[in-house]
Amino acid sequence: MxxxxxxxxxxxxxxxxxxxxxxxxxxxxxxxxxxxxxxxxxxxxxxxxxxxxxxxxxxxxxxxxxxxxxxxxxxxxxxxxxxxxxxxxxxxxxxxxxxxxxxxxxxxxxxxxxxxxxxxxxxxxxxxxxxxxxxxxxxxxxxxxxxxxxxxxxxRGDDLLGIFYTGGTTGFPKGVMLSHNNLFFSATASLAAGRFGADAVFLHAMPMFHLADFAAMASLFITGGTHVVLPAFTPQGALEVIAKEQINEILLAPTMIQMMLDWRDSHADARDLDLGSLRSVTYGASPITPALLDRARAAFPSAGFAQGYGMTELAPIATTLEAKFHTPEHQASGKMYSAGMPACCVEVAIVDAEDHEVPRGTVGEIVVRGPNVMLGYWKKPEATAQALRNGWMHTGDGGYMDTDGFVFVCDRLKDMIVSGGENVYSAEVETAIASHPAVAQGAVIGIPSDRWGETVHAVVVLKPGASVSEAEIAAHCRERIAGYKVPRSVEFRDALPLSGVGKVLKTELRKPFWDNHNKGIA
Incomplete structure (x- = not known):
């Protein structure tokens, strides 16, 4: 291969x-x-x-x-x-x-x-x-x-295909070594999930240095679809190219989807763009809130939606949530908001600190093994040994698996907030915040507390023209999540700091609070 x-x-x-x-x-x-x-x-x-x-x-x-x-x-x-x-x-x-x-x-x-x-x-x-x-x-x-x-x-095969550097926001990046086999198996997993057909007209909107786009390119070369390239993502540019080039498949980070919908809603002429060619939207690179997913499905009714969860070290796919699970039935059951099931040729488990598999429904660390798992980190044998333990790639993500094998991602383990001895997963709080009609984006971090160790702090970006108070955000959340998870403080900003692929840089949000405290912010 x-x-x-x-x-x-x-x-x-x-x-x-x-x-x-x-x-x-x-x-x-x-x-x-x-x-x-x-x-x-x-x-x-x-x-x-x-x-x-x-x-x-x-x-x-x-x-x-x-x-x-x-x-x-x-x-x-x-x-x-x-x-x-x-x-x-x-x-x-x-x-x-x-x-x-x-x-x-x-x-x-x-x-x-x-x-x-x-x-x-x-x-x-x-x-x-x-x-x-x-x-x-x-x-x-x-x-x-x-x-x-x-x-x-x-x-070919296990020969080194590329060194894909990841990180760079909390110190110098690590080089992930991926083989031809790694990428080929990840590409075929996407094909098995029904994406990137031979008639695909695919828009490269994600930055091409990112492995998610590289993997999409690899899949498309197997089937022989057409690559349409957007030099740099803008919401207007992406929507106009979809209409002009009759794009039928696209891969986007949730923040990109958010920006496209916001731009479309704020420009009357944008509603005249013919987006009917779009049949498949794959989202990934970071979690999507239920509110945004529901909004996207309403905005692009002709498109099937699918999710890919993974990381660079997994070339990059671990699980997929296929379009067939984006239905009212699976919305009601909650499965539509999961990360899906293990991809073709991939095994996924949820383990405790001793690498023992935990019961279904119990939160632990998501671990993965299969032909998609990296060869290791370039010139970093200790980091490689730490990540690849007992035959499994340890993702650092917290999550659980339900009785049907669907994986639900709760949070990065390092992003978990421990407040008064209780574990708070920021993704759950962010979902509650995002369901408020005035909220465009929200990020949740833990900040120092002499009494509780950490308290929940929310950073919120409002929709244009919207207004809401800190107390209203807290009250909205209290109706949806346990009291100890409700933000004790809310900060309003014009924008969140984002990485090149739209991930919120929580490190940057935490720095002002933790620079003079003992807790690490790596």
Missing amino acids: YITQGLHRHLQQRPNATAIRFLGRCMTYAELGDRVARLAGALQQLGVARGDRVAMLSLNSARCIEYNLAVPWADAVVNPVNFRWSLAEIIYSLDDSETTVLIVDETFKALGAKILEQAQTVRQVIYAGEGETPEGLLNYETLIAETAPVQDARR
């Missing part, structure tokens, strides 16, 4: 089919295959050898897809760079992985020049933009035009 396998199949059987649509331009599978083989040859001529790391720092583009295929074609290893990071974090990831070649687009060409000066291992930077090539950088299109295509090395 190897990541370029699907490309070879479509080069043989349907070379003139459309592979990519980007900024009004179309590329067939034949054209894509030729460019990938030439880029691989250029990398080899630059000295990239078996197993070397090649990075890309770029907004979404057709060239990102070419990079993801050409690097393994050249027998090398991908290292997509999170463009949300600071320069120090980016250089750390490049030096840590011993990356030798970096590709940058127009947006990051100046940063690429700085990296070439400051990084220890990067010896060449390739400019993949439309303007004049900066001094000291190589030109992407020139390399492709002047290099003959090479044969695919067919890097």
Whole structure:
């Protein structure tokens, strides 16, 4: 199994089919295959050898897809760079992985020049933009035009496919090592769940450095659907591209869905956009509140909804909640708001601190094993041993499994609030807050308390024009959850701090409260 396998199949059987649509331009599978083989040859001529790391720092583009295929074609290893990071974090990831070649687009060409000066291992930077090539950088299109295509090395199986750095907000990131098998099994799990069909016109709206989008790309290359690429997500841009390109499948983080619905509700002309082509919306990367899911289903009535729960270390899928569970029946039972059931070829269990499986309905740590589990953390054997214990990947997520095998995610274990000896799961409180009609977003953290150890603190973003008091938020929650879980304090903000894929950065929310206290905020 190897990541370029699907490309070879479509080069043989349907070379003139459309592979990519980007900024009004179309590329067939034949054209894509030729460019990938030439880029691989250029990398080899630059000295990239078996197993070397090649990075890309770029907004979404057709060239990102070419990079993801050409690097393994050249027998090398991908290292997509999170463009949300600071320069120090980016250089750390490049030096840590011993990356030798970096590709940058127009947006990051100046940063690429700085990296070439400051990084220890990067010896060449390739400019993949439309303007004049900066001094000291190589030109992407020139390399492709002047290099003959090479044969695919067919890097495969347990060979390292990529180092996908995760974190970077609480210290330097860790490099997750994923093999071709890891990604291939995760891709087939998505296909088994009924997504990414051969007729799929899929919109890459998530950032392509994120593994969720990479896995979607891998699935789509197996079936031969069409990749439509959005350079950077905006709610208006995403909705307009869905209408213009007749997108039928999309992957979004819940915050993206929230932004799209808010923009659509606040712009009368947006309701004229034809979104009827949209048949499948997959949501993931962070939890979704029942209120937002209900709102999204009402806004996109022609679409089936599905969820994927996982993490980078799981390539990334652990469980799936298929569209067939998004029905009134499963809404009433509560299963529609679960993370679903273990994905194809994946085992999931809920365990206690001694790794013993707990009874159904009991909260514990979610652990996973299967062919999707990472090879380990790059150059971090202790962290690898801590995460991969007793044959299971320990996710750090708290959750429980019901009697039918559905997994419910409660919280990150490190985000659990212990108030007066009682465990409070922030996700449960956030769900109660989000059901208030004035609330757009909410995040819940624990803050220091001399009496209780921690108390529940809510940070709330209101909908445009809405007004609500702290007391009203507390009263609303008290009708829905136990009294000890109700926020003791509420802070109103214009926006929540978010990561590049829309996860709330609770570390940033906690810092002002915990900087002078003993509790860690990692």
